[in-house]
Amino acid sequence: MEPMIRVRELYKVFGPNPREGLRLVEDGLDKDTIFARTGNTVGVQDCNIDIAEGEIFVVMGLSGSGKSTLVRLLNRLIEPTAGTVEVRGQDITRMSQRELIRLRTEDLAMVFQSFALLPHKTVIDNAALGLEIAGVGRTRRRARALEALDQVGLKAHARSYPDELSGGMQQRVGLARALATDPSIMLMDEAFSALDPLIRTEMQDRLLELQRERRRTVVFISHDLDEAIRIGDRIAIMQGGAVIQIGTPKEIITAPANEYVRSFFHGVDTTQVFQACDIMDSDNIPVLDADTTAGEARSRIARVPGNEGVIVDADGRFQAVVQAKRLGELTADRPVSEIAVAAEPVTEDVALASLPGRASRSPVSIPVVDGEGRFRGLVSLQRLVEALDRSRGAASVNGGQ
Amino acid sequence: MEERINIPVGDWIEAGVDWILDNLEPALDGIAWFLGLLTNSFEGALLAVPAWLLVLLLVGLSWWRVSWRFGIFAIVALGLILGMDLWEPTVKTLSLVLASALVALLVGMPVGVAMSRSDTVEAAVRPVLDLMQTMPPFVYLIPAAIFFGLGTVPGAIATVVFCMPPVVRLTNLGIRQVNREQIEAGLAFGCNRRQLLTKIQLPLAMPSIMAGINQTIMLALSMVVIASMIGAGGLGNTVLTGIQRLDVGLGFEGGLGVVILAILLDRITQSVGLRRKASG
Numbered sequence: 219m220e221p222m223i224r225v226r227e228l229y230k231v232f233g234p235n236p237r238e239g240l241r242l243v244e245d246g247l248d249k250d251t252i253f254a255r256t257g258n259t260v261g262v263q264d265c266n267i268d269i270a271e272g273e274i275f276v277v278m279g280l281s282g283s284g285k286s287t288l289v290r291l292l293n294r295l296i297e298p299t300a301g302t303v304e305v306r307g308q309d310i311t312r313m314s315q316r317e318l319i320r321l322r323t324e325d326l327a328m329v330f331q332s333f334a335l336l337p338h339k340t341v342i343d344n345a346a347l348g349l350e351i352a353g354v355g356r357t358r359r360r361a362r363a364l365e366a367l368d369q370v371g372l373k374a375h376a377r378s379y380p381d382e383l384s385g386g387m388q389q390r391v392g393l394a395r396a397l398a399t400d401p402s403i404m405l406m407d408e409a410f411s412a413l414d415p416l417i418r419t420e421m422q423d424r425l426l427e428l429q430r431e432r433r434r435t436v437v438f439i440s441h442d443l444d445e446a447i448r449i450g451d452r453i454a455i456m457q458g459g460a461v462i463q464i465g466t467p468k469e470i471i472t473a474p475a476n477e478y479v480r481s482f483f484h485g486v487d488t489t490q491v492f493q494a495c496d497i498m499d500s501d502n503i504p505v506l507d508a509d510t511t512a513g514e515a516r517s518r519i520a521r522v523p524g525n526e527g528v529i530v531d532a533d534g535r536f537q538a539v540v541q542a543k544r545l546g547e548l549t550a551d552r553p554v555s556e557i558a559v560a561a562e563p564v565t566e567d568v569a570l571a572s573l574p575g576r577a578s579r580s581p582v583s584i585p586v587v588d589g590e591g592r593f594r595g596l597v598s599l600q601r602l603v604e605a606l607d608r609s610r611g612a613a614s615v616n617g618g619q
Numbered sequence: 620m621e622e623r624i625n626i627p628v629g630d631w632i633e634a635g636v637d638w639i640l641d642n643l644e645p646a647l648d649g650i651a652w653f654l655g656l657l658t659n660s661f662e663g664a665l666l667a668v669p670a671w672l673l674v675l676l677l678v679g680l681s682w683w684r685v686s687w688r689f690g691i692f693a694i695v696a697l698g699l700i701l702g703m704d705l706w707e708p709t710v711k712t713l714s715l716v717l718a719s720a721l722v723a724l725l726v727g728m729p730v731g732v733a734m735s736r737s738d739t740v741e742a743a744v745r746p747v748l749d750l751m752q753t754m755p756p757f758v759y760l761i762p763a764a765i766f767f768g769l770g771t772v773p774g775a776i777a778t779v780v781f782c783m784p785p786v787v788r789l790t791n792l793g794i795r796q797v798n799r800e801q802i803e804a805g806l807a808f809g810c811n812r813r814q815l816l817t818k819i820q821l822p823l824a825m826p827s828i829m830a831g832i833n834q835t836i837m838l839a840l841s842m843v844v845i846a847s848m849i850g851a852g853g854l855g856n857t858v859l860t861g862i863q864r865l866d867v868g869l870g871f872e873g874g875l876g877v878v879i880l881a882i883l884l885d886r887i888t889q890s891v892g893l894r895r896k897a898s899g
Contacts, residue, residue: 290803323808330804334803337823347805348809351805405807
C-alpha cells in the first residue's frame, strides 16, 4: 500500500549559505565541523521515512536532534533545502502557495507544545480557527468546533477564554482545533511535553481513544520514550539531524542501533512493551490428551528441559498443566488427567508487567493461549524472572554511570 | 588664514522648501483642505453639543471604563475647567488632538505593519522616526507656517508629524513580538498573508498597538499646546497669552486645563486596551 507520507532524501540546512552546507553534509562531514567551517546549521539530513495511513509514528530525539524541524518540513512551515515530501503521492515541496494552503486547511492539522491558542478568542472560536481560515460560515464552523470540543470533553467550557483553563485543558482545545477540520494527518510537536505527568498520561489515553474512533495518520514528536512506547505504532529515533533507527517499540528496545538509542531506555518501564508471547516457551512443551497414560507422559516430559506438559482438547484448546513430579503418584497405565493441575491461561498479548502477579498465585507455569483458547506456550517462573531482569537491565543501562 | 568648512545644510533645506512650495502646491492645498475639514468638523461637533452633555459623557466614560473614583475626579476636574471659563479653548484643544491623532493613526498603523513585514522597510523608516521624534518640536512650526500659513491647519500638521512615531514603532514591535508558535499555528491551519495579519498578528499585537495609540494621543496633546504659537488656538493660546503678559495666574490656569485633559485622555484610552479584563 502507498504510504500516507513518503519522505525521501530530505535535507534542511539553516544559515547564511545552505547550498554550501548541503554539499558538505553530502560529502559526509558532521554537523559541528560544518557549523565551525561555514556557520551553517544542519537541521535535518538524508531523511527517508514512509509513514503508513492510520499509524501513530513517533519521532524521538533529544533537543537539537532535528525532530521539530522534521515535522515542520512535513507541512512546509520550513522550506526544505533538498529532497521530497510526498503526501498521498503528491510532492508538497513543489506545490504552489495556493495548493499548499489547500492541503493545510483540508488535510494537515498541527498541535503545538505551547498550545498556541489565541487569548482574545473564546475556546469555541479557538477550536473553529482552522474552519474560519478555510472560510466556513460562522454557524457551521461553531457547530463543528463544538463537536470537536465534545470529543475532547470540553463542551462545557466552550464560552471560556483560554487563560481561564488549566494547561491540560488548553491543550485539549489545541487538540479540538486540530480535530475540527477533520484532517487525515495530525502533526503533534511535543504536544504533551508541557503537561505534568498525570495529565500527560490522560492525554495519551485520549489520543488513543480518538484513534479508535477514527484512525488518522499521526506524526508525534516526543523526547520521552515512555510516551513513544505507549502511543507509538512505530518510532523513529533522530540524532544530529539524521534518522538513525526506525522500528516498532519492541524492535527498538530489543535491538537498539547504538548507545544514543539505548540512552533513552534509562528509567523506562519496558515491561509494558513485551507480551506473554515474547517470553513464553512454545517449543519444548509436551502436548498431551486427557487420556494419555502416565507412563507415556513421563517419558515425553523427561525428554524436555522443563518439567511440565499440558493437556489440550481435540481442538488444541488448553485444559490443564501436568507436572513431572506428580506423575509419580500414578501407576503407568492411569490417565494423566487424574493429577493435572487446572490453571487460568493468559492470552498472547498480555503485557509482561501483569505476569508476576499471576505467577505468584499459581503453583504451575502460566499457560498462554491465542484468542480462541488454543494452547501457544508456557511462561515458567524462571523465564519470567529472566525477562524481568532483562528489561530492568535495559532500564538501568545508564543508571550505573 | 585657515578656511572654515561650512556645509550649507540650512541652505539645502530652504531650497527644498522653496521647491515644494513651487511644485507641490496642489498637494499642499489638498492636505490643508482635508485637515481643515477634519479639525473644523470635530470642533464644530464638540462645540455644538451643550457643555453639560459633553461633561456628562466624559464623566460617564471615566466612571464606566476606569473606576467610580476616576468618575468623581472627572466631575471635579471638568467643573474646574468650566469654573475657570476655559471650556471653549479646552474643547478646541480636544478637537485638534482628536483630529491630529486620528490622521497620525491612519497613516502610522499601516506604516508600522509594513515595517513589521520587511526588515528593509524597517531599516528605512526607523531613522525617519528618530528624526521626527528628536527634532525639537518648534522646528516643525516653521515649515508648517510657510506651507500652510498661520492657524489651525499648520498646527494640526505639525502635531500629526510629531505624534506619529509611537504608534508606528509600537505597531511594528507588537507584531514582531507575536509568539512564533502562534504564527506557525496560523500558517499550519492555512492562513494566507492577509489572514495571518488580521486573524493572528494584529489581535495578538493589540496591547502593544493600544499603548502606541495612547502615546500618540498624549504627544498630540503636548504638541497642540506648542502649536498655539502659530495660531492653532485652544488652551495653548491661554498659556501663550499668560507668558506674553507675564500673567502667572492665567498661564497656570491654561496649564491646569492641559493637565486635566491629559489625565482624562490617558486613563480613558488606556482602559480601552484592557477591555476584556475589565468586563470579564
